[in-house]
Amino acid sequence: MSVTPSKPVLAVAIGLPALLAVVVAVIGLTGGSTGVPQNPPGDDRTGPLALVSIDAPGAGTQACTDLIKALPQQITDAGEKVPRRELAKPAPPATVAWGDAQHEPIVLRCGMNKPPELVQTAQLGSVNGVQWLDVVGDAGTVTHYVVDRSVYVALTESKDAGTGPVQSVSAAVTATLPAQPVSPNPG
Numbered sequence: 001m002s003v004t005p006s007k008p009v010l011a012v013a014i015g016l017p018a019l020l021a022v023v024v025a026v027i028g029l030t031g032g033s034t035g036v037p038q039n040p041p042g043d044d045r046t047g048p049l050a051l052v053s054i055d056a057p058g059a060g061t062q063a064c065t066d067l068i069k070a071l072p073q074q075i076t077d078a079g080e081k082v083p084r085r086e087l088a089k090p091a092p093p094a095t096v097a098w099g100d101a102q103h104e105p106i107v108l109r110c111g112m113n114k115p116p117e118l119v120q121t122a123q124l125g126s127v128n129g130v131q132w133l134d135v136v137g138d139a140g141t142v143t144h145y146v147v148d149r150s151v152y153v154a155l156t157e158s159k160d161a162g163t164g165p166v167q168s169v170s171a172a173v174t175a176t177l178p179a180q181p182v183s184p185n186p187g
Helices: 007-030 062-070 164-176
Strands: 074-077 080-085 095-100 103-112 124-127 130-136 141-146 152-158
Touching (some): 062 103, 062 164, 074 095, 074 103, 074 164, 080 103, 124 164, 130 164, 141 164, 152 164
Antiparallel strands (some): 074 080, 095 103, 103 152, 124 130, 130 141, 141 152
């Protein structure tokens, strides 16, 4: 004896999985908007910071080794102490970061190429006897370059950051790397 399901039971059996598929698709497309803020992918501020390797021909120099050793374990940013942050493996050489759950990462790279923006007419700033060139980035960041030492150092932070990171790095640069004349790019 075969039992044929009634039309309402059949409609529910077919319609429920279809409705569930639509709900799952909508949640996937909207990022699961549940009223709870969702961190975008890669915005984990508590684990090791993943950084891409970029060309840093002077990263292996003694000057970079000395500077990295002299950098503080924490820096002040907008009046708050910000600790060193672990870098994900493999970490780029001669690179240090600071940051935590409340602060955007601040990344220092030593041994960089000369910034192309370093031209004769570039506006430089001086902090604790160190000459800096500021280059504003696309993603709400600014990179400060040390331009008067034997190696180029890049310090990248949020445009909204205070002056503490530049001051802390300037103190370490002054203590470890002798000043030399700025050498702008031609043209």
